Amino acid sequence: EIVLTQSPGTLSLSPGERATLSCRASQTVSNNYAAWYQQKPGQAPRLLIYSVSSRATGIPDRFSGSGSGTDFTLTISRVEPEDFGVYYCQQYGDSPLYTFGQGTKLEIK
């Protein structure tokens, strides 16, 4: 099983600052099938990024993804107040087919 470890656990930023969220896999992620989700309290997760760097429909371009192999990054170029929540990375390819990281909580100062 591929274990995804996210860091930091919590990120506290002011609006306009840059957010960098990390996701490290215990093994190489097949074909770079890595995705990112945002979850706000009381809501279902929302897909932000798939296949490492492709933005999902309707996602603002301040969100971007990068990385390969075992290291992946979600960057928010300029954090907005509505970007608070927990962010999860996810990989596809190994058994189990899908695993998630434990999450990074983004707090807005």
Add this chain to the structure above:
Amino acid sequence: QVQLQESGPGLVKPAETLSLTCAVSGHSISSGHWWSWVRQPPGKGLEWIGEIHESGRTTYNPSFKSRVTMSVDTSKNQFSLNLNSVTAADTALYYCTRQGHYCMDVWGKGTTVTFSS
């Protein structure tokens, strides 16, 4: 616009079978997509349970394989989850999702399942 809606009993008893259904609207379940169940224990992260195709093909998370069964009803445009021999550890918010490009691109709002003795 694709919408997913989970339904099922909010309470389950020890050793019983948890049964949930996901109704799909705005999109045919027979579209070639795979459809999944994901759960989230209170205050914790996400765990993938398994997926099903319109053809009935399934892939399960080995952590659940001996207890889980998924089915699809194309005539009702819905799919279902059965998880047997439940324990308190199965208390969670259960989501149904549509699989996109090796990710989950549409999510239901989720349904809470609580273990009750």
